[in-house]
Amino acid sequence: MARYVGRDLHMEFIHAAGTATFSADFRSLDVNATTDQADSSAGTATHRYWIPTIRDGSGDISLLDPGGATGSAYWVGTAPQTHGTFIWAPIGTTSTYPKFTVPDAHVTERSVSYPYDDVVEWSISIQFNTAPVQTAY
Amino acid sequence: MDAIDTALYNTLAAGTALTTLLGGTAIYNGQIPRDQTLPAVVFNLGSGIEDNMTPTRSNRMVYTVQGVASTLSAAGAIAEQIDTLLHQATLTVTGHTNFWTARENIIRYQEVDPAGHTIGHAGGEYVIRTSRT
Numbered sequence: 234m235a236r237y238v239g240r241d242l243h244m245e246f247i248h249a250a251g252t253a254t255f256s257a258d259f260r261s262l263d264v265n266a267t268t269d270q271a272d273s274s275a276g277t278a279t280h281r282y283w284i285p286t287i288r289d290g291s292g293d294i295s296l297l298d299p300g301g302a303t304g305s306a307y308w309v310g311t312a313p314q315t316h317g318t319f320i321w322a323p324i325g326t327t328s329t330y331p332k333f334t335v336p337d338a339h340v341t342e343r344s345v346s347y348p349y350d351d352v353v354e355w356s357i358s359i360q361f362n363t364a365p366v367q368t369a370y
Numbered sequence: 371m372d373a374i375d376t377a378l379y380n381t382l383a384a385g386t387a388l389t390t391l392l393g394g395t396a397i398y399n400g401q402i403p404r405d406q407t408l409p410a411v412v413f414n415l416g417s418g419i420e421d422n423m424t425p426t427r428s429n430r431m432v433y434t435v436q437g438v439a440s441t442l443s444a445a446g447a448i449a450e451q452i453d454t455l456l457h458q459a460t461l462t463v464t465g466h467t468n469f470w471t472a473r474e475n476i477i478r479y480q481e482v483d484p485a486g487h488t489i490g491h492a493g494g495e496y497v498i499r500t501s502r503t
Contacts, residue, residue, distance in 0.1 A: 240425060256425060257425050258424050258426055260424060296424070299501075350470065350472070352423075352469070
């Protein structure tokens with residue numbers, strides 16, 4: 234597959250009060266995957282030796298507030314501590330396209346910027362409590 | 371006309387204080403007709419930008435809108451009414467939602483036509499930002 238851009242990204246957060254689908258208003262999604270690690274260097278070691286221990290993951294979303302009912306739905310779905318299922322599809326939802334699902338996630342941060350002369354932009358951070366599962370639409 | 375052109379014209383034409391100064395709806399997109407007597411208002415699209423910020427399309431259009439009259443003072447009075455109608459206004463644009471309209475630059479100058487008449491120009495550059503509905 235050739236290189237591609239994020240314009241067809243589909244992204245949604247399914248929570249107890251509904252589903253917030255950000256696909257029309259997102260600016261970016263950053264998905265982070267990390268691991269903790271333990272230092273197992275021996276006393277005689279000349280270089281540290283690290284062992285990966287436990288994985289972690291999160292997603293950072295930037296979007297423009299569309300206002301109205303859609304903006305309200307975004308607001309409800311992105312309150313810190315909101316728990317749900319986070320799904321993203323990098324190239325859209327056409328059949329066979331890749332789909333990533335995090336069935337257990339919660340919002341950790343929502344920041345809103347209200348510039349006088351520009352559009353209102355939100356930054357949202359979502360903590361993944363399980364690894365993303367890749368399937369296909 | 372483009373939907374934003376139409377909205378701009380309609381907003382200006384609905385301003386009774388402006389049309390009183392003009393003696394009617396002497397408001398033109400592009401250029402003032404040769405046989406039109408002054409005063410008049412003329413507007414031009416100076417730049418149009420597709421934001422390409424999100425999948426929802428949005429635009430940033432900059433229009434020069436100015437009053438043209440036989441004196442700079444008269445043109446300035448027209449410019450005041452243009453500003454009243456446009457600065458921080460919400461235009462009704464078919465197929466769009468207008469979320470920002472504001473004057474960004476002020477225009478004021480005069481010229482002398484080949485017949486020796488002074489012509490005043492006053493107005494501004496107005497940015498009109500819309501998202502598609």
